[in-house]
Amino acid sequence: MKKSLITLALAGISGSAIAATSNVDISGKMRMYVESYEAGTASALNRVTNDNSSITIKANEDLGGGLGLNVVISTGVNIDAPSATSLGDSQSTVGISSGTMRADIGRDRHNLRKTIDQFDALGVAYGSIASSVHTLRDSRLNNSVALTGDVAGASVGYMHGFSENATTSATQSYGVAYGFGPAKVGYASYDNNAGSKSKLVGGKIVLDDTTLTGMYSEDTTAGTTIKGKSIGVAQKLTPALTMYASYGTNKNVDAYAVKASYALSKRTAIHAAYSNVDSVVAANDVTRYGVGLEHNF
Numbered sequence: 001m002k003k004s005l006i007t008l009a010l011a012g013i014s015g016s017a018i019a020a021t022s023n024v025d026i027s028g029k030m031r032m033y034v035e036s037y038e039a040g041t042a043s044a045l046n047r048v049t050n051d052n053s054s055i056t057i058k059a060n061e062d063l064g065g066g067l068g069l070n071v072v073i074s075t076g077v078n079i080d081a082p083s084a085t086s087l088g089d090s091q092s093t094v095g096i097s098s099g100t101m102r103a104d105i106g107r108d109r110h111n112l113r114k115t116i117d118q119f120d121a122l123g124v125a126y127g128s129i130a131s132s133v134h135t136l137r138d139s140r141l142n143n144s145v146a147l148t149g150d151v152a153g154a155s156v157g158y159m160h161g162f163s164e165n166a167t168t169s170a171t172q173s174y175g176v177a178y179g180f181g182p183a184k185v186g187y188a189s190y191d192n193n194a195g196s197k198s199k200l201v202g203g204k205i206v207l208d209d210t211t212l213t214g215m216y217s218e219d220t221t222a223g224t225t226i227k228g229k230s231i232g233v234a235q236k237l238t239p240a241l242t243m244y245a246s247y248g249t250n251k252n253v254d255a256y257a258v259k260a261s262y263a264l265s266k267r268t269a270i271h272a273a274y275s276n277v278d279s280v281v282a283a284n285d286v287t288r289y290g291v292g293l294e295h296n297f
Helices: 002-021 111-119
Strands: 023-039 045-050 054-064 067-076 091-098 101-109 140-151 154-161 171-180 183-191 196-207 210-221 224-236 241-249 253-263 268-279 286-296
Touching: 023 268, 067 101, 091 140, 101 111, 111 154, 111 171, 111 183, 111 196, 111 210
Parallel strands: none
Antiparallel strands: 023 045, 023 054, 023 286, 054 067, 067 091, 091 101, 101 140, 140 154, 154 171, 171 183, 183 196, 196 210, 210 224, 224 241, 241 253, 253 268, 268 286
16 A cells, blocks of 8 residues: 555656646547448448547657757557557657748658648539549658748758668658738648659638649659549538548549538537549549548547
8 A cells, every 4th residue: 555655646646747748738539431332343331430540649848049849749540440550650740840831750741741631622522533533642751850840931842761781762742832911822742762652732712611722643653653633522511510522533533522521529520421532443432421520539
């Protein structure tokens, strides 16, 4: 009993010391769908599907002199199969910030994926056709150094992913976005210096309760370039109900999606979505629709 009390006391002292020197925040998102999924000529599957659920730990410390230390550990939580969860798979970074400039080391989404997230009407969430029309390039870079900041009113970023292999080239990704009035435009590139590279431009304009988006990309792999383009709209019908629609095409697919989201509160929402990807190869056709529940904390 005495040992337990001593342990608790030490834990309390340690916790107080941490709280006095740094700020720690824990947040998360749980989003699950019950869906029907049909690929190619196979029969439709009825299943439960996780949609980007995550838990995130952030810590920061004021180092003085205008410098700050920042830590992010974000983990994608596979609610329907928790054993597949891998700590820090979404983002694991530590870095230094000064004013609007920041440098981070670790694993994070590269600039191409971040730009697609901004200009896809469905935010690359359930039902999105962005990954069928444009190439996401694995979304993240390991072993990376990322520089971000604001320059002359534009948000800029550069990411360098070290291969840590003498025979493999490093991967580089750039991004820039600029907002003016109700509009925003962005550009991003990705190049693994081994035959896979992408460039993408995106735009968005917000007109009262209507948001219009569009993207154009050129993705090159092993000497073959695929050009993709997509458009989308988000329309707020009531304070709680928002409708989404998007359409995209490249030389391999025509795809479209529709979605409805109803907010039950500031943190909880119900979603319903339908998407269809029509490929030149019938075996790659995908049709899915589902109803989901989301809670943010």
